[in-house]
Amino acid sequence: MYTSSFFSDSLFNDTKETLEKLSKDYRLGIYSEGVVEFQRRKLALGGIEDFFIESLIFITDSKLEPTFMAQLPEAVIVEDRLPFIEELAKHLRFQPVWVNRDSLSQKTDTFCDTIYTLHELPVLLGVTKKTLGPN
Amino acid sequence: MIDDMSDVILFDIDNTLIDTKKLLNSYIKPALQEYLVSDVEHFEEVSSRYWQTLEKPTRFDPESILLTCQWLLKPNTQPSVTLCTPLVFLATAYLMIRKKP
Numbered sequence: 256m257y258t259s260s261f262f263s264d265s266l267f268n269d270t271k272e273t274l275e276k277l278s279k280d281y282r283l284g285i286y287s288e289g290v291v292e293f294q295r296r297k298l299a300l301g302g303i304e305d306f307f308i309e310s311l312i313f314i315t316d317s318k319l320e321p322t323f324m325a326q327l328p329e330a331v332i333v334e335d336r337l338p339f340i341e342e343l344a345k346h347l348r349f350q351p352v353w354v355n356r357d358s359l360s361q362k363t364d365t366f367c368d369t370i371y372t373l374h375e376l377p378v379l380l381g382v383t384k385k386t387l388g389p390n
Numbered sequence: 391m392i393d394d395m396s397d398v399i400l401f402d403i404d405n406t407l408i409d410t411k412k413l414l415n416s417y418i419k420p421a422l423q424e425y426l427v428s429d430v431e432h433f434e435e436v437s438s439r440y441w442q443t444l445e446k447p448t449r450f451d452p453e454s455i456l457l458t459c460q461w462l463l464k465p466n467t468q469p470s471v472t473l474c475t476p477l478v479f480l481a482t483a484y485l486m487i488r489k490k491p
Contacts, residue, residue: 332401
């Protein structure tokens with residue numbers, strides 16, 4: 256039977272915890288390719304929509320289209336597909352991070368930082384240091 | 391460690407936040423199996439109507455969605471991770487259509 260819990264049950268184990276942690280220090284958004292209605296449904300039914308700031312949700316049918324990319328703010332961008340990563344790395348405004356979920360390969364990329372789970376992201380970003388800092 | 395150049399982090403969704411392969415194989419596919427076998431005749435009419443309500447018409451027409459869903463349900467179909475995202479899109483479209491006759 257089709258139910259909305261499909262989506263929350265399909266979140267990676269590290270997704271909610273990482274978003275929760277990072278949302279204290281960063282403004283979180285989306286950079287996604289697909290039909291807006293469907294991608295938003297995934298966020299809503301996955302129970303993670305509230306972590307993201309509305310003005311920072313960028314969804315399109317062609318992620319690398321120049322006019323679309325021009326709308327993106329300076330940002331760290333977390334992405335699983337290397338062709339996108341390599342294109343993002345050409346722009347100084349972006350710091351792409353490749354999340355390589357295929358942990359068996361342990362492959363890294365020379366264009367960007369590579370992580371294997373989202374749990375590694377706060378460490379990469381220095382969140383602990385930032386949170387505990389004088390500010 | 392990344393320099394603190396920005397306080398914005400943008401995330402991709404499929405295969406970054408959501409395990410799209412799991413979504414497809416564990417949840418969408420069984421649901422599709424349940425509906426598709428009994429609902430083929432109804433599909434074309436309802437899906438045509440549904441697609442017209444989308445903000446932007448997609449490149450996928452109802453017939454190709456149906457064919458893709460049928461292919462997906464064949465026992466030996468093993469889509470790659472990359473293919474999972476568009477397949478989830480199509481299959482979810484089908485299931486949503488099916489839910490809104």
